[in-house]
Amino acid sequence: MKYIIGHQNPDTDTICSALVYEDYLTQKGEEVKAYALGHLNNETKFVFEKFGVKAPDHVHEIPKNSEIILLDHNEETHSIHNINELDIIEIIDHHRVKIETDKPIKIHIEPLGSSCSIIAKKYLEAGLPNSPILSKENASLLLAGIISDTLYFRSPTTTQEDKDIAEKLNEIAQIENLEKFSLEMFNAKSDLGDIEVEELIRLDYKVYDFKGTKDFGFGLMETTTKDYGFNRKDEIITKLKEIKEKDNLQGAYFMIIDILKEEFYILCADKEDSELFTELFNPQNQNGILFINNLISRKKQIIPVFQNHFEK
Ligand SMILES: [Mn+2]
Known part of the structure; x- marks a missing residue:
């Protein structure tokens, strides 16, 4: 079994991209499972509740020599603590590149606004018979990841491609008022109560x-x-x-x-x-x-x- 993990202190983009990539690879017949490296923040919890999807489980320890796919990060200090005992086989990310590997691996890094945009491209560009199909729920999760990381297209990390992808995703997700949804996400994120x-x-x-x-x-x-x-x-x-x-x-x-x-x-x-x-x-x-x-x-x-x- 391969593990897909996002970065520590997970955000909506890292969780949603990892979970939807699990679906993509599963549809391609691979045995993979996405995990979260930490508790979900309130924005991510809101998103999962809204779409009625089960969030990935939290993992503290991955067995030595396991194959892992890194989503939304590539720096060791952002990853699981025993990363050096694990076998990184693939990286999908949109951050600065700072990794050394001992053998060739699959790497897909693009300067897009979110890792969810990259995962969305994999579905949207497929188009062959037997290509993985993007469900309404997963399109919604990817859209949430894009909105979260780009701060609803405000961040200078946003590209035209992110906007185009979001539009295509919403043809599947059918979220009526995207701006209102983004506000609900940001308000959920801002609601921190008396957190330590x-x-x-x-x-x-x-x-x-x-x-x-x-x-x-x-x-x-x-x-x-x-x-x-x-x-x-x-x-x-x-x-x-x-x-x-x-x-x-x-x-x-x-x-x-x-x-x-x-x-x-x-x-x-x-x-x-x-x-x-x-x-x-x-x-x-x-x-x-x-x-x-x-x-x-x-x-x-x-x-x-x-x-x-x-x-x-
Ligand atoms: Mn990200």
């Missing part, structure tokens, strides 16, 4: 290292209610300091992105991190919260600037 501060930081958290640096941690909250993050500013900063120390990081940040207003706010663990960010982005400082207008993508607008700074 460390869980909040790690909800959509990724570490990146650059040439010659230790890891940097970047937590991300995409929200329609940014005040929720602002109100917890002090405890978030205190926890960032702790995480920086505990995880031996070079820097620790927590970004708050107002999806609808397309505003970017960032909290920094300490003065050193704040100075670096200020040097790189020249943000406004609003009471210790750094602010940039019209910036909404960690992947396309934040990480590459850090990478250029350290590697060029």
